[in-house]
Amino acid sequence: MMKTALTIAGSDSSGGAGIQADMKTMTANGVYAMSAITALTAQNTTGVMSIMEVSKEFLEQQLDSIFTDIYPDAVKIGMVPSPDLIRAIADKLEYYHAKNIVIDPVMIATSGSRLIREETINIMKDKLFPHGALLTPNLWEASVLSGITIRDEMDMVRAAELLSKEYGCAVLCKGGHSEKNANDLLYYDKKYRWFIGERIHNLNTHGTGCTLSSAIAAELAKGKDLEEAIQLAKEYVTGALEAMLDLGKGNGPLNHMWNIKQEDIL
Numbered sequence: 001m002m003k004t005a006l007t008i009a010g011s012d013s014s015g016g017a018g019i020q021a022d023m024k025t026m027t028a029n030g031v032y033a034m035s036a037i038t039a040l041t042a043q044n045t046t047g048v049m050s051i052m053e054v055s056k057e058f059l060e061q062q063l064d065s066i067f068t069d070i071y072p073d074a075v076k077i078g079m080v081p082s083p084d085l086i087r088a089i090a091d092k093l094e095y096y097h098a099k100n101i102v103i104d105p106v107m108i109a110t111s112g113s114r115l116i117r118e119e120t121i122n123i124m125k126d127k128l129f130p131h132g133a134l135l136t137p138n139l140w141e142a143s144v145l146s147g148i149t150i151r152d153e154m155d156m157v158r159a160a161e162l163l164s165k166e167y168g169c170a171v172l173c174k175g176g177h178s179e180k181n182a183n184d185l186l187y188y189d190k191k192y193r194w195f196i197g198e199r200i201h202n203l204n205t206h207g208t209g210c211t212l213s214s215a216i217a218a219e220l221a222k223g224k225d226l227e228e229a230i231q232l233a234k235e236y237v238t239g240a241l242e243a244m245l246d247l248g249k250g251n252g253p254l255n256h257m258w259n260i261k262q263e264d265i266l
């Protein structure tokens with residue numbers, strides 16, 4: 001039977017990040033993708049123009065509709081703009097005993113626009129993180145969440161260790177914004193492991209974080225263990241960057257279809 005995954009995130013009208021990136025990624029990685037939308041964004045490769053949040057009630061209805069019918073084998077959580085929406089998600093995840101929860105603590109878009117309200121961060125830590133199997137902050141998010149200024153790879157280990165101990169989940173500190181290679185650090189069960197990635201010289205990186213966390217969720221849904229899921233997801237993101245898609249006037253999207261042969265879809 002086909003495995004299933006759910007993304008709880010915001011919509012990106014330009015299709016490169018958010019719900020759209022998540023569903024493309026899950027589909028390209030062989031799982032049935034579902035979505036619960038937290039907010040609509042009017043954005044493109046140059047920036048975010050506007051954000052419209054959904055109501056708490058409407059998000060709850062989406063989650064009830066999904067969990068009572070096609071139960072997800074894994075859940076990815078991305079942009080959640082407000083404390084009320086965080087509380088609604090936490091309650092539903094608990095109520096439905098959701099499993100394999102990957103949390104990408106999205107705060108600011110690559111373009112620099114704020115995607116969630118400031119007061120959401122503390123609620124996210126208290127109510128959401130304890131439900132996660134894996135947390136996937138980028139360097140900046142890991143600094144904000146841990147209070148540790150990250151200057152080098154040992155700081156990445158320290159920040160991931162602190163977050164993992166505080167919230168009882170595995171933490172993948174992503175190195176996409178580091179000055180050197182794009183190495184990601186996983187900390188869990190009192191040990192750590194590096195996932196090595198050569199830096200790809202591609203300026204079109206819109207949605208890399210959304211894509212990585214969704215690919216991890218897809219692999220967990222298929223029954224892979226955490227380390228294997230991260231390794232496969234990293235290979236998928238790397239391939240999507242190496243495909244050198246070049247769309248839009250700004251920080252363009254990845255090629256989510258790079259791993260699908262044309263013969264397969266014709």
Ligand SMILES: Nc1ncnc2c1ncn2[C@@H]1O[C@H](COP(=O)(O)OP(=O)(O)OP(=O)(O)O)[C@@H](O)[C@H]1O
Pocket residue numbers: 017109110137138139174175176177182183184197198199200201202205206207208209210211212234237238241
């Ligand atoms: N130029 C690059 N070359 C190789 N890998 C990259 C590059 N940029 C990002 N990555 C990889 O993409 C994944 C996402 O990491 P990144 O640190 O960019 O997350 P993020 O900032 O949350 O993403 P986003 O840009 O979507 O907000 C990681 O596995 C990272 O190593």
Ligand SMILES: Cc1ncc(COP(=O)(O)O)c(N)n1
Pocket residue numbers: 009010011012017018019041078079106108109110111115205206207208209210
């Ligand atoms: C709806 C939504 N969710 C997440 C991101 C972060 O992605 P990025 O940092 O690559 O812009 C985004 N831009 N839009």
